[in-house]
Amino acid sequence: MELVQANDENGNNDETGNLGYRQPPHNLEAEQAILGAILVNNEAAQKVQGFLQPEHFFEPVHGRIYESVLKLMDKNQIADPVKLKPYFDNDEALSDVGGAQYLVRLAASAATIINTEDYGRTIYDLAMRRSLIQIGEEMVNDAYDAPIDEEAMEQISAAEKQLFDLAELGQSESGAQTFSRALKVAVENIENAFKDPDSLSGVTTGLTKLNDQIGGLHNSDLMILAGRPAMGKTALATNIAFNAAHRYHQDLVAGVDMNMSKGAVCCFFSLEMSADQLAARILSDRANEHYNGPDSIQSHAMRQGKLTQDQFEAIARAAMEMEDLPLFIDDTPALTIAGLRTRARRLKRQHNLGLVVVDYLQLLRGGGKGGSENRVQEISEITRGLKGLAKELHVPVLALSQLSRQVEQRENKRPMLSDLRESGSIEQDADMVMFVFREEYYKEKEEPSLSDHEKHQTWQAEMENLYGKAEVIVGKQRHGPVGTVRLGFIKEVTRFTDLVEDDHLPERF
Template structure:
């Protein structure tokens, strides 16, 4: 045997995925029957074609048909009279050949799907090559972890662009989905249509946390935003674990696996808050080690009980919205994520490196990204937000929608905007001189406000706005429902 022949056989050449025949067949079918374009233009774009001339022909067909013009080899020819790219494949005669070679239009969609699939494969090859080349390059400013996040971002970008799924759904499909949601609420005795917050008074008014919704929880510092978000996250995770152990199917589970993105506090600080709340211990005493043996034993028992809680914390500082979405997707794949909490919105970064010159645009990108994440994963997303300082200069400190920082974009993208307000905090800052009549009045008023908090719904797409009064225990950072009796109506709704 000729050794050179063996060497030639060992040489393998991998051709870039493409199918010119499928591209020709689809373009020919469009030239014969313009209605074919309607069947593929929902997912197929000019850049999905491998051949440069075919890209231009498909783009020209799309432009003309969208203008209501008839596309034939004759009407299309003027577009390419001086086009060198089309001259390389035969000029205007090539258009006639495409139309003449169109055997059938029945398989036009199959041709389109094949072209799309091959384009995605070429994209994967390009992405893989880019990943390999970047991995070989040593860039001090870009760590391997950042490269992985960037690669995941591009990979999901490919999956989301030009997708063959989605589009219009007939009313029957949408109605069935709506009835299923209502049916789940009915099986829960009408209390919930979504994930529980753990507060009966809140769940009654909003029906729980709904899939695909972006919920903003805003407040000034020291109002208890993080405490409330932590309480809601813990309650949802605890309810999920409880229902799971009872064998309740996920579609009827009133809880959720929680992903908590803590950009301000570390994971251990957040865990300490939950432990303090559940063990009924002062978080300050825990931090300073002022616990007796019985209290420490109680804390240890609670820690063991909570070990299997489906509550995941990511405390990476300065996280970008792209990285956050990537990590949330990964958590859903691995652990069936059902609720995302972000503490807090203004600490997230946009996609631009080094921050954006226009902060309003960056916040807009972040809120759109969070809303997009909620829709994509079909889960509720809670984002905490700071309020502007202008609230401090008003006599009435109760927050308004206009107090949101960069309020226009946040209010626009959110399905629900809520506020946490503790009148007791502001009352304590206005203490008169001791021994004066004003001080006695101040003390009496303080007794009424002690432990009182307001959960204010400023905007809600699915229901009314108003105020729900809650109890807040500052020492253990715990919110809870107020005891309701005939003489006390804590909910004020419009």
């Protein structure tokens, strides 16, 4: 057989069309044209700098020229061949093409400013294709040479993460970034918070005092909301999820710039309650906004059908209002952390997911290797996975957690960080830890005998003082102070509210 004698520029043989070698997809002429346009008129860079990064250029020296232009522009200086020449006089990569004079030739080959964005999109698209090729090659090589103790699902999850990063961030892996880029993002976040009328840097909880304490739910943060049974942690998480989704829908209808919205598309992973039970709980809460009758509409009464006509009509109105609410509920039982990541990534791509709530952490499963893994190690894997998910999707993750029974043994039953089950990993990985505490619940169990009139009167006075009150104790916060936030709690409809003053509280006993 004769050897292939000549290939065209794409690596195809001229005579037979057989494939010789293939270069990664690129277009040097487009790169030169766009750099020339930017050097002639720096305003051209404003059309592409939102999506085009230096690493998207195939020719490394083109990427460095583009990066230098952006740095000069950030300093409000004009970037032209004369200004850039000192930076590239000794650049060895330019020596083969004529040294710093190459900058002048780039300016001479400038594309018109009208075409700049089209050229930028072409360069970006080719960079994406090169990254896809790299991911594909790694997938093939890893599948052939996989270690014996690595499961196929782990490789699928890793490949899925790379594809997600490529689709969302424009790069298959984040890697190290310059301090100037990180600084720019930080300043933009501070500026947005400064201009925001809500003075929030994160997603709203819908509770003013809690927002003031924590500044909202911050992107990339793992927040733990813990409490003993019957404290209302699921109710508070449900309230927060609804409030964030409701705010997002309101801003969307009002035509607000959604990049500035303090709401979020939310997914509630309910491993304990079914989706219809959770929806019924939210529905009963919202239906009371439309009902002015003597008794509140309670979710258990809804399930049993014990409703008046007015109550049913209020429920119907509330249901119609919430039809378009961007709130997703996933009630898959015994969900693995890998499965949760997959579903969250899909929602991020399809619906711009902005908040993840997990109820609750101890019901998630880890990798499941061997089936006899130590529970503490499994919880560590889960919390690391949730923190990784928050950073990967750049969304807040609110995970509920149970507390150990040692709380019940103390006279002061306010929870502490040491009360977290498997607290080492949870406390370490979380950016924020909050505890829900209702003293009313414990005081109610201490009711003395009616025969002891004096003790019963004292207990009754204490109950009246505690009725409808709850505390959210911020035990750890990386971005701010710890402390206690006092909230109102309407037990009948499981809703947390901003605390009403004592002289407006309803009478109970």
